[in-house]
Amino acid sequence: MADVVELCAQLIRFDTTNRGHGDAEGEREAAEFVAGVLSDAGIEPKVLESAPRRASVLARVPGTDPTLPPLLVHGHLDVVPADAADWSVPPFAGEVHDGYLWGRGAVDMKDFCAMVLSLVADGLRPRRELVLAFVADEEDRGEWGAHWLATEHREFFEGCAAAISETGAYTFHVPTADGRTVRLYPVATAERGTAHLRLTARGRAGHGSRRNDENAVVRLVNAMHRIAAHEWPVVLTPAVEAFLLRAGKALGVPVDLSDVDGTLAGLGPAVSLVENTIRNSSTPTMLDAGYKVNVIPSVAQGQVDVRVLPGTEEDLLATLDSLLGPGVEREFVAHQPPVQAPVDSPWFEAMAAALRAEDPEAVVVPFCMGGGTDAKAFDQLGIDCYGFAPLWVPEGFAYSTMAHGVDERVPVEGLRFGKRVLGHLLSSV
Structure with missing residues (x-):
């Protein structure tokens, strides 16, 4: 079994800082690592550069039912800057402490990329073909990543009926007036335009x-x-x-x-x-x-x-x-432009079922993201885009402050939970 925690740690150790305006580093090295994991699993990857060293990876994982349209699974390899002087641990060391994996990109979004790679490395047999995209430049405007791919390599995404990526399907603990704690799992079915x-x-x-x-x-x-x-x-x-x-x-x-x-x-x-x-x-x-x-x-x-x-x-x-x-x-x-996918759809129901398979008390709800993701590029190809990057988050953990924050970290058990949930979805949808 491929260890999702170690894969995520290895991804974090690639400093893929994106400062914006074309100033980025490390994307090529991270893309080559991803391509190597896929190749070792018998999947043939394509490493594509939109500009020197601005690299993304595309691949296909065959499904057991070739009559079904493919599902796009995409994640970004770049991260926002991190000032090591502000951190409790080196931001690109990928260290595990106190049950958490620490580092820039741990929750945005090398955790999801690691889950996908780990499943493929384990020999995942999805029900439908998966189109995988590990992309550059999401942390700026996506012009060297998802938007470039959607324009210059549009044919690779032909026929994809839906897509999953950040942000959504994480545990959100809510205390109630009658003393209960409800575990919401928000799945993004829309996002505001920019x-x-x-x-x-x-x-x-x-x-x-x-x-x-x-x-x-x-x-x-x-x-x-x-x-x-x-x-x-x-x-x-x-x-x-x-x-x-x-x-x-x-x-x-x-x-x-x-x-x-x-x-x-x-x-x-x-x-x-x-x-x-x-x-x-x-x-x-x-x-x-x-x-x-x-x-x-x-x-x-x-x-x-x-x-x-x-x-x-x-x-x-x-x-x-x-x-x-x-x-x-x-x-x-x-x-x-804004992104909007159907709320009441077989895709959403399958995501809810995958979460309940690991947490029977999960209350899965749609929500609209206030910001934006690479879904804006793929939505323009007619693909219904959902924010579904499953993660178990313990009560009291300030998850909302992690992305782009100091001391970004992800629960080790949360990563393993997310991999299992993602496996349920990709095996059944």
Whole structure:
């Protein structure tokens, strides 16, 4: 049996830091390691470079029923930076301490990659063909990874009916008013779109001591303030509505879909799974203006992180345009549409069954991710994308702080649980 913990540790030891803007390292070495594991298991991998050393791995695992459409299983090999001075252990050492495997990428997302590799190394015989993709560049914009693959190697994904990847299917412990603890397992069936905007305000340059009613900085600041202060309306997507109804029932919380904010107040810790996805959001994050304190510049710029729920983009952009005011224009810095897969589907039911096979008391609920993943690339190929990277998380473990956080770590038994759950799914779906 291939040890999933050791495989994950080996992946962590490849420093695959992605600093963004094309500045990355280690992806080639990690890809070659993955390809070697697959080759040893009798699977023929393809290592593809979108740019020098920006490597991804594609492979196929034959299924026992060739009449079924393939399932895409994808994960990313890159990680965000880690400052070793802030960590309790070296972030790329892949060490086990106190029942946890520590290191950058332990939960985002070399754990899932290790589960897949371990199953294949054990001789997994899936029911349907698996299309495997271990990709570069997810931690930036995916242009050297999933988006490049979906464009330049589209034929490899032809016929895939669904996909699984991060984020979802981890244990979320929720105490109830009657003294119980409910174990929710949120599976992502949707994610908000990304519409990062650059605002450019133009005006009349002049001396800082003189009145100027066409001050570009003032125009930009006022536009940013209006955007930040705007209260976006509640929009219940299928994933969010289903989450509220199913989680509310499991927790014994009355659900009033006409008063979502009131309903959220009764969900306790589970509110963190939904509070950011009942509305669109627009958050000012960057400002750039001026070159001398006594000079009013003619141009001022800022950036806004806009996240878009499925089916709302046209109205959202029209509202933003009305908030900009005179002399201010917008353009996209990054633009990726929302992702939405069916909530009530055989895929979701199979995922729920796989989780209950290992945890009979699991309450499996759909949810919408507030951020984004490589699903945005594969969704454009007509593939239904789900966040299903199973993991047992012990009560009290701050899982939500692990991804991109200091002292990132994953429970050793959680990895083994996840491998078993994933094996159930891939053998039966």
